[in-house]
Amino acid sequence: MGIVRPLLLVGNEKLGMSIFQWSIPPIKTCPGRTPACERVCYATTGHFLFAGVQERLAWNYQQALRADFVDRMTDEVFRKGCIVVRRVRPVDRVLERPSDSTARRSGK
Numbered sequence: 695m696g697i698v699r700p701l702l703l704v705g706n707e708k709l710g711m712s713i714f715q716w717s718i719p720p721i722k723t724c725p726g727r728t729p730a731c732e733r734v735c736y737a738t739t740g741h742f743l744f745a746g747v748q749e750r751l752a753w754n755y756q757q758a759l760r761a762d763f764v765d766r767m768t769d770e771v772f773r774k775g776c777i778v779v780r781r782v783r784p785v786d787r788v789l790e791r792p793s794d795s796t797a798r799r800s801g802k
């Protein structure tokens with residue numbers, strides 16, 4: 695059995711070590727972005743430019759597109775006993791199950 699890469703990472707200097715985090719690439723995954731915020735997006739500067747961070751964001755996004763993503767994330771949150779999970783706002787759109795959007799459109 696190979697090593698399983700976790701979806702969630704434990705905090706950072708700002709968040710602390712008791713907060714888990716999960717993020718995806720900015721701009722292309724932001725449904726509410728504007729031309730102005732794209733130009734000054736905080737997530738296109740600083741540590742976000744590190745190759746390791748870019749690779750992680752791209753990998754997270756690919757995982758979010760998988761049919762088993764929500765089940766895997768839910769399982770990991772419970773297994774790790776996560777009290778707080780920080781995620782970026784655009785994730786709402788990615789995590790939406792097809793049945794959720796269908797139900798919302800039909801008013802159910």
Ligand code: SF4
Pocket residue numbers: 720721724726727728731732734735736737
């Ligand atoms: S992360 Fe925020 S600032 Fe950056 S493009 Fe998305 S909505 Fe705009």
